Amino acid sequence: MINHVVLIKFKAEVKDADIDALETGLDDLPNRIVEIQTYEFGRDLLHTARSYDFALVAIFANLEAVQRYQEHPAHLKVLQTINRLSESIFTVDFEGTDAGKIKKDEEGAALSRLGRI
Numbered sequence: 001m002i003n004h005v006v007l008i009k010f011k012a013e014v015k016d017a018d019i020d021a022l023e024t025g026l027d028d029l030p031n032r033i034v035e036i037q038t039y040e041f042g043r044d045l046l047h048t049a050r051s052y053d054f055a056l057v058a059i060f061a062n063l064e065a066v067q068r069y070q071e072h073p074a075h076l077k078v079l080q081t082i083n084r085l086s087e088s089i090f091t092v093d094f095e096g097t098d099a100g101k102i103k104k105d106e107e108g109a110a111l112s113r114l115g116r117i
Contacts, residue, residue: 001037002060004069006082007052007090014085019043019054022085025078026056032074035065052090059096066093 010019023041030036038059044051060066069075082089 001096002063002066003092003094003096004056004058004060004066005092005094006056008054008056008082008086009088010053010085011087018085022054022078022081025081029074029078033069033072035060035069035072037061063093 026039026041030039036058038057040058041054041056044053044055058069060069
């Protein structure tokens with residue numbers, strides 16, 4: 001599984017109505033793009049100095065599915081809105097692990113995949 005994570009810092013002039021419209025567009029993507037297996041997004045709750053304003057997390061079966069999502073016309077339309085509203089955007093795509101499968105030593109510390117197992 002591929003986890004796709006996006007963090008957005010909005011421009012200062014962005015209004016709640018702009019974010020509402022973005023959320024409406026994002027909410028429709030799983031209905032239009034079959035590659036999306038899980039899709040969650042939302043506004044930051046803590047508003048700390050290091051917080052970003054908005055986050056999106058999506059899960060895809062493989063990198064090919066992520067690429068089809070990225071090229072889909074519905075995604076490209078929402079991406080235009082994101083780019084227009086954003087001061088900065090960070091993304092990361094990573095292959096997830098099942099933390100429940102990580103072996104632990106007698107003291108409860110996770111064992112290295114390359115080292116002690």
